[in-house]
Amino acid sequence: MTINRHESLGLSDQDVLELYRMMLLARRVDERMWLLNRAGKIPFVVSCQGQEAQQVGAAFALDREKDYTAPYYRDVGVVLALGMTARELMLQAFAKAEDPNSGGRQMPGHFGAKKLRMLSGSSPVTTQVPHAVGIGLAAKIEKKDIVSFVTLGEGSSNQGDFHEGLNFASVHKLPVIVMVENNQYAISIPLKKQVACEKISDRALGYGIPGITVDGNDPLAVYQAVKQAADRARASEGPTLIETVSYRLTPHSSDDDDSVYRNKEEVEEAKKKDGVLTFAQYLRDLNILTDSVESDLEQSLKEEIDQATTYAEAASYAEPKSIYHHVYGE
Amino acid sequence: MAQMTMIQAITDGLRTELKNDENVLVFGEDVGQNGGVFRATEGLQSEFGEDRVFDTPLAESGIGGLAIGLATQGFRPVPEIQFFGFVYEVMDSISGQMARLRYRSGNTVNMPITIRSPFGGGVHTPEMHADSLEGLMAQQPGLKVVIPSNPYDAKGLIISSIRDNDPVIFLEHMKLYRSFRDEVPEEAYTVELGKANVTRDGKDVTLIAYGAMVQASMKAAEELEKDGIDAEVIDLRTIAPLDVETIVESVKKTGRAVVIQEAQRQAGIASQIVAEIQERAILYLEAPVLRVAAPDTVYAFTQAEEIWLPNHKDIVEKVNAVINY
Ligand SMILES: Cc1ncc(C[n+]2csc(CCOP(=O)(O)OP(=O)(O)O)c2C)c(N)n1
Numbered sequence: 001m002t003i004n005r006h007e008s009l010g011l012s013d014q015d016v017l018e019l020y021r022m023m024l025l026a027r028r029v030d031e032r033m034w035l036l037n038r039a040g041k042i043p044f045v046v047s048c049q050g051q052e053a054q055q056v057g058a059a060f061a062l063d064r065e066k067d068y069t070a071p072y073y074r075d076v077g078v079v080l081a082l083g084m085t086a087r088e089l090m091l092q093a094f095a096k097a098e099d100p101n102s103g104g105r106q107m108p109g110h111f112g113a114k115k116l117r118m119l120s121g122s123s124p125v126t127t128q129v130p131h132a133v134g135i136g137l138a139a140k141i142e143k144k145d146i147v148s149f150v151t152l153g154e155g156s157s158n159q160g161d162f163h164e165g166l167n168f169a170s171v172h173k174l175p176v177i178v179m180v181e182n183n184q185y186a187i188s189i190p191l192k193k194q195v196a197c198e199k200i201s202d203r204a205l206g207y208g209i210p211g212i213t214v215d216g217n218d219p220l221a222v223y224q225a226v227k228q229a230a231d232r233a234r235a236s237e238g239p240t241l242i243e244t245v246s247y248r249l250t251p252h253s254s255d256d257d258d259s260v261y262r263n264k265e266e267v268e269e270a271k272k273k274d275g276v277l278t279f280a281q282y283l284r285d286l287n288i289l290t291d292s293v294e295s296d297l298e299q300s301l302k303e304e305i306d307q308a309t310t311y312a313e314a315a316s317y318a319e320p321k322s323i324y325h326h327v328y329g330e
Numbered sequence: 331m332a333q334m335t336m337i338q339a340i341t342d343g344l345r346t347e348l349k350n351d352e353n354v355l356v357f358g359e360d361v362g363q364n365g366g367v368f369r370a371t372e373g374l375q376s377e378f379g380e381d382r383v384f385d386t387p388l389a390e391s392g393i394g395g396l397a398i399g400l401a402t403q404g405f406r407p408v409p410e411i412q413f414f415g416f417v418y419e420v421m422d423s424i425s426g427q428m429a430r431l432r433y434r435s436g437n438t439v440n441m442p443i444t445i446r447s448p449f450g451g452g453v454h455t456p457e458m459h460a461d462s463l464e465g466l467m468a469q470q471p472g473l474k475v476v477i478p479s480n481p482y483d484a485k486g487l488i489i490s491s492i493r494d495n496d497p498v499i500f501l502e503h504m505k506l507y508r509s510f511r512d513e514v515p516e517e518a519y520t521v522e523l524g525k526a527n528v529t530r531d532g533k534d535v536t537l538i539a540y541g542a543m544v545q546a547s548m549k550a551a552e553e554l555e556k557d558g559i560d561a562e563v564i565d566l567r568t569i570a571p572l573d574v575e576t577i578v579e580s581v582k583k584t585g586r587a588v589v590i591q592e593a594q595r596q597a598g599i600a601s602q603i604v605a606e607i608q609e610r611a612i613l614y615l616e617a618p619v620l621r622v623a624a625p626d627t628v629y630a631f632t633q634a635e636e637i638w639l640p641n642h643k644d645i646v647e648k649v650n651a652v653i654n655y
């Protein structure tokens with residue numbers, strides 16, 4: 001028998017159903033983007049598939065009215081949970097002028113929205129870590145009750161910025177949460193060629209802060225870990241390093257051919273643990289996700305994504321002349 | 331001889347030197363089994379083994395530092411930076427260290443390192459993936475900066491770069507990777523560093539370019555010919571050191587010059603060339619030397635790319651201006 005694990009975390013049935021809806025929305029948006037890419041309608045996709053559970057689980061544990069985030073390019077689940085819409089994501093995918101992230105100036109997945117207190121991410125990986133630490137320091141100086149939440153891939157945790165950011169945050173006990181989404185690969189390079197430690201979270205020891213590894217396919221485990229880290233941050237106890245373990249279910253991007261460096265069986269095996277499937281099963285076992293709820297949900301997501309796609313496809317591109325705008329203040 | 335694209339010619343050059351010298355090591359992000367995200371190192375790991383061709387963790391500063399340590403021990407490292415926009419992560423290793431070690435050590439240490447990296451626009455990749463940052467490199471004494479414009483040169487230049495005893499930044503324009511093929515000899519050969527190539531003889535005006543702008547200049551020269559203007563085209567091949575002699579000799583003959591770069595206008599190679607010409611050949615000039623360059627903005631988004639990037643029409647326009655001066 002499946003036991004109810006969300007009640008003790010303070011989550012209602014309604015909450016977990018909403019959490020699941022967000023995960024599924026992220027998945028369905030991502031799947032649609034691949035179709036659009038293969039049809040030649042959008043230039044590039046970099047996927048969240050396999051990481052939705054950790055992304056939405058984490059975002060739900062934040063104060064989504066107050067906290068700051070610096071998500072990385074796979075975080076479709078994080079940005080949706082924080083209030084970005086499917087339409088906005090599609091505007092970004094089509095690189096249209098109305099894209100709130102960068103008006104089509106950056107690659108897809110480079111999220112940023114001032115109104116959502118989301119830092120504008122850029123292409124060089126891990127640069128966002130010290131930025132998030134700066135936000136944490138600002139909060140401390142201004143005595144603001146906010147948490148600064150930043151994510152990155154496990155491969156990216158080998159950049160100097162990771163160390164420099166975490167070290168500063170730890171010395172100054174800043175309200176920062178660093179979540180490493182370990183999906184086993186950095187493009188073609190498997191985990192064992194990236195790091196020699198057993199867990200990415202082992203590195204926390206060197207900073208004198210807690211390091212936690214959780215199952216990234218389990219949104220409730222991630223919710224719990226991030227909630228504890230947020231409580232710790234708000235109590236001025238300092239940063240936490242969280243590693244969420246999952247698997248990248250798609251190639252690195254729409255430009256990558258993963259058959260060169262990993263075999264199909266490995267991917268198929270990982271699909272069995274896919275958080276979107278296992279969490280749906282959990283909700284079904286508890287009778288929260290009934291057949292009718294599920295089909296209504298799929299139907300409404302399909303409509304939402306259809307509308308988002310139609311809108312974004314018809315929207316205009318930025319005027320080429322606008323290239324001259326915003327290089328400096330005008 | 332085989333017909334090769336520029337990227338195949340580069341792979342072939344790397345293979346030639348891996349075979350030729352066991353101290354040559356190729357490494358970087360995804361260069362091993364994956365053969366590089368553009369496939370420039372395809373097949374090299376299976377041919378030469380994981381000790382000679384290997385993946386590194388995702389950390390460019392570490393890649394640069396590693397190359398320096400290896401170079402002190404007699405190796406010839408050929409690291410790849412996956413996209414040249416990420417060179418900022420490794421600037422200290424490049425400009426602060428490898429460029430200066432020979433000088434600092436009183437010539438007791440030298441850095442036979444060749445850093446390869448794709449760069450350049452026109453393939454619909456946005457900023458940080460398409461920037462022309464060669465000017466940053468050329469400003470650093472101690473570095474050589476090589477930019478091939480075609481498959482034949484690419485193989486000869488990569489071999490020369492690897493054999494060179496000073497650090498070389500070898501920049502591979504993404505638009506040229508697969509856009510055309512050339513006859514490329516199967517054996518080893520070199521193309522001299524620091525030596526420009528006159529790709530078209532002419533008497534009325536000198537066009538000076540490198541990388542993807544060489545093709546644009548050749549195309550402009552063809553159009554100008556229809557109007558009776560005979561343009562000479564110089565492919566710099568190496569922007570540091572600059573082959574000032576070839577440039578000045580040509581300008582003394584033609585009396586007019588247009589310098590073309592894909593990079594933004596401000597503080598670029600083109601400005602440097604204009605300065606060299608006016609210092610050495612001002613009395614031969616019939617008109618001011620003009621530049622064709624990209625505007626001083628961040629690299630263009632896709633819809634703006636076409637108007638942003640310099641093209642043959644911009645070159646024709648500037649040539650007409652110097653002819654009709
Ligand atoms: C500084 C820098 N170097 C290289 C790249 C190219 N690149 C983009 S994503 C990536 C791999 C990232 O792997 P990981 O951190 O594990 O994140 P994942 O994509 O697996 O989620 C690389 C090498 C980059 N964006 N930035």
Ligand SMILES: [Mg+2]
Nearest residue numbers: 153183185186
């Ligand atoms: Mg990864």
